[in-house]
Amino acid sequence: MSSTRRHFLKAAAVTPGLLAAAQAPKSPNDRVQVALIGAGGQGIGDAHSSVAQPGVKLVAVADCYDGRLTSAKEVFGNDVFTTRDYREILARRDVDAVIIGTPDHWHSIIAIDAMNAGKDVYCEKPMVQHVEDGKPVIAAKEKTGQIMQVGSQRVSSVVYQKAKDLLKAGAIGEFNMVEAWWDRNSAIGAWQYSIPPDASTTTCDWDRFQGRAKHVAWDPKRFFRWRNYQDYGTGVAGDLFVHLFSGMHFVTGAIGPSRVYATGGLRYWKDGRDVPDLLLGVYDYDATDQHPAFNLALRVNFEDGSGETSGFRFIGSEGILTIGTGVTVTKHPGPTEPGYTIDTFPKATQEEFMREYRKQYPRTNANADSMRPDVEEKYLPPHGYSDHLDHHRNFISAVRSRKPVVEDPTFGFRAAGPALLSNISYFEKRMCKWDPKTMTLLG
Numbered sequence: 001m002s003s004t005r006r007h008f009l010k011a012a013a014v015t016p017g018l019l020a021a022a023q024a025p026k027s028p029n030d031r032v033q034v035a036l037i038g039a040g041g042q043g044i045g046d047a048h049s050s051v052a053q054p055g056v057k058l059v060a061v062a063d064c065y066d067g068r069l070t071s072a073k074e075v076f077g078n079d080v081f082t083t084r085d086y087r088e089i090l091a092r093r094d095v096d097a098v099i100i101g102t103p104d105h106w107h108s109i110i111a112i113d114a115m116n117a118g119k120d121v122y123c124e125k126p127m128v129q130h131v132e133d134g135k136p137v138i139a140a141k142e143k144t145g146q147i148m149q150v151g152s153q154r155v156s157s158v159v160y161q162k163a164k165d166l167l168k169a170g171a172i173g174e175f176n177m178v179e180a181w182w183d184r185n186s187a188i189g190a191w192q193y194s195i196p197p198d199a200s201t202t203t204c205d206w207d208r209f210q211g212r213a214k215h216v217a218w219d220p221k222r223f224f225r226w227r228n229y230q231d232y233g234t235g236v237a238g239d240l241f242v243h244l245f246s247g248m249h250f251v252t253g254a255i256g257p258s259r260v261y262a263t264g265g266l267r268y269w270k271d272g273r274d275v276p277d278l279l280l281g282v283y284d285y286d287a288t289d290q291h292p293a294f295n296l297a298l299r300v301n302f303e304d305g306s307g308e309t310s311g312f313r314f315i316g317s318e319g320i321l322t323i324g325t326g327v328t329v330t331k332h333p334g335p336t337e338p339g340y341t342i343d344t345f346p347k348a349t350q351e352e353f354m355r356e357y358r359k360q361y362p363r364t365n366a367n368a369d370s371m372r373p374d375v376e377e378k379y380l381p382p383h384g385y386s387d388h389l390d391h392h393r394n395f396i397s398a399v400r401s402r403k404p405v406v407e408d409p410t411f412g413f414r415a416a417g418p419a420l421l422s423n424i425s426y427f428e429k430r431m432c433k434w435d436p437k438t439m440t441l442l443g
């Protein structure tokens with residue numbers, strides 16, 4: 001009893017100082033020094049988008065493959081400090097913020113370590129690999145007062161903002177259903193990433209890469225194509241559904257479904273992966289003060305045959321709103337006749353029915369004046385627009401101002417949670433119940 005109490009008091013005594021330091025704003029011109037942990041495809045893209053913001057410099061990089069450390073120096077300059085051990089980065093005083101671009105199984109661990117070390121965090125999606133990892137990340141953010149942005153960039157997109165505004169203004173009436181999909185038909189789209197010719201246990205720190213996953217014999221496919229294995233990744237749900245949840249939650253103000261069911265299979269890419277390449281999910285969203293009750297249907301198919309397509313359809317009482325490159329609103333045509341099904345009635349009844357019907361819906365001949373106006377409206381982003389740059393702009397400005405980011409750990413977990421439940425539903429062949437408010441798996 002007493003040792004628990006002492007421990008609590010000690011922790012509480014440290015917290016206000018930590019919080020005060022973390023909450024002190026900087027000037028908008030102050031230099032921000034960032035470090036990258038996980039320098040693969042996305043991490044390097046994140047680093048570029050961060051250093052594209054005025055006054056931001058990349059000072060350090062950690063990765064488990066030496067080739068990526070060499071490449072980071074080639075791209076960002078020889079003075080960048082490099083290491084295999086991310087803890088050396090967290091110990092550096094010249095690092096204000098870290099970008100986490102590692103495989104999914106490292107996200108929550110490094111995010112928590114970084115915030116405890118007094119660093120702000122930009123963490124790639126999905127925020128966590130397992131549902132039970134979510135609340136500890138939120139708690140670390142609360143305890144330390146550090147800034148943390150989760151990396152589903154469409155939350156910062158002007159396209160999704162436009163969709164949000166249109167939906168709120170009633171452009172399609174009251175929506176009742178949302179469909180979203182992300183189909184791909186290529187080896188790279190299906191995660192068969194290149195393996196460098198020098199891949200070995202000399203150039204790759206395999207033990208460190210595996211981290212908390214069960215340790216198995218060296219396998220360059222598991223290292224460079226980690227998404228295909230549950231030990232390190234989160235399947236198509238954690239990779240792609242999570243983007244769809246983030247975008248949809250941002251547009252609708254929803255915080256998550258109450259019921260989750262997913263099915264699918266490994267249909268085409270039988271290359272040793274232990275996750276499906278086709279996944280279908282259905283989700284029930286209960287009504288809140290932000291939106292009516294609605295249903296969501298998601299799909300990822302890696303053997304779709306039609307190249308790569310991704311999009312949303314919001315179906316409403318007065319029209320349909322789609323999101324692709326831009327936003328399109330198609331209104332349902334105005335009030336029409338209800339129609340009739342009278343053929344099987346006796347002739348006299350049919351005549352009587354039609355007399356009444358035509359009184360209510362008089363027949364008008366079409367003429368030029370009776371043509372309906374065009375009911376489709378399209379909104380396109382500026383040429384070359386990048387939501388990824390905007391997402392990093394939002395992060396870096398929060399690092400300076402200490403104001404909230406658009407995609408904090410609670411938002412990030414509310415998107416990752418139902419994506420991860422889709423995996424549980426698929427593998428355990430069952431429906432999952434979720435409390436989106438408390439972010440708890442109910443069964």
Ligand SMILES: NC(=O)c1ccc[n+]([C@@H]2O[C@H](COP(=O)([O-])OP(=O)(O)OC[C@H]3O[C@@H](n4cnc5c(N)ncnc54)[C@H](O)[C@@H]3O)[C@@H](O)[C@H]2O)c1
Pocket residue numbers: 037038039040041042043062063064065068084086101102103104106124125126151152153208209211223224239
């Ligand atoms: N926001 C987006 O649109 C988007 C797009 C692609 C990927 N991502 C996310 O970015 C993350 C990385 O994906 P990727 O395609 O760049 O993977 P990748 O395999 O290209 O890069 C991951 C890198 O992390 C390194 N790494 C592994 N464990 C590490 C550790 N403990 N410390 C330091 N480095 C470590 C690996 O060596 C590897 O170089 C994933 O979580 C993915 O979901 C997001």
